[in-house]
Amino acid sequence: MTINIDINLSNQIFNIIVNEIYNGIYREGDILTQKIISEKYGVSKTPVWGAIRALNLQNLEQSMTCKGIKVLKIDRGDIINPLNINLVLNKKIY
Numbered sequence: 001m002t003i004n005i006d007i008n009l010s011n012q013i014f015n016i017i018v019n020e021i022y023n024g025i026y027r028e029g030d031i032l033t034q035k036i037i038s039e040k041y042g043v044s045k046t047p048v049w050g051a052i053r054a055l056n057l058q059n060l061e062q063s064m065t066c067k068g069i070k071v072l073k074i075d076r077g078d079i080i081n082p083l084n085i086n087l088v089l090n091k092k093i094y
Helices: 005-022 034-041 045-057 082-090
Strands: 061-064 068-071
Touching (some): 045 061
């Protein structure tokens, strides 16, 4: 069994971004790009792409062609299910 480090990094980046959304660091309407995220957290674009895919599945972002992603409004009561993210990332549906 091999461990995919990018999956672990994707989960970590996903969790960091979700926390930053909840804490108001990223607000509704903010535009983020893979480049900005990868430079901010010091990772390659591959795990960032996985994190963005997970954000999309949780309806926390809206992809904007050639512009990046737009942070969507969320309520503090929204439930993020990490099992769903792990299933998606492990099946490499991104």
